[in-house]
Amino acid sequence: MKTVPMKEERLLQIILAPVISEKATMLADKREQVIFRVATSATKPEIKAAVELLFKVQVKGVTVSNVKGKAKKFGRFMGTRSSWKKAFICLKPGQELNFAAGE
Numbered sequence: 001m002k003t004v005p006m007k008e009e010r011l012l013q014i015i016l017a018p019v020i021s022e023k024a025t026m027l028a029d030k031r032e033q034v035i036f037r038v039a040t041s042a043t044k045p046e047i048k049a050a051v052e053l054l055f056k057v058q059v060k061g062v063t064v065s066n067v068k069g070k071a072k073k074f075g076r077f078m079g080t081r082s083s084w085k086k087a088f089i090c091l092k093p094g095q096e097l098n099f100a101a102g103e
Contacts, residue, residue, distance in 0.1 A: 011050040014042045019086060031090065034097050038087045047087045057095045063088040
């Protein structure tokens, strides 16, 4: 398989935010995984390259999950929240992400 160089400006737009929850914290401790909210058009190789570029860590694997938007009531009208994509990033042993460090 031929590797295609990815544009850096595209990679900087892929990762939107870290997911901070009890489940995310538990996965970080047990399996050395980190969860991010990513762009819905992002692919696994793009997500891997973006994490390695932004955080200077080595990624072992990427698992992606599409989260369907909830049906919500807005006043007397029904609507839905936007669907989004969640990425589970598995880091290689000895690697760690620190969000508090301001590099």
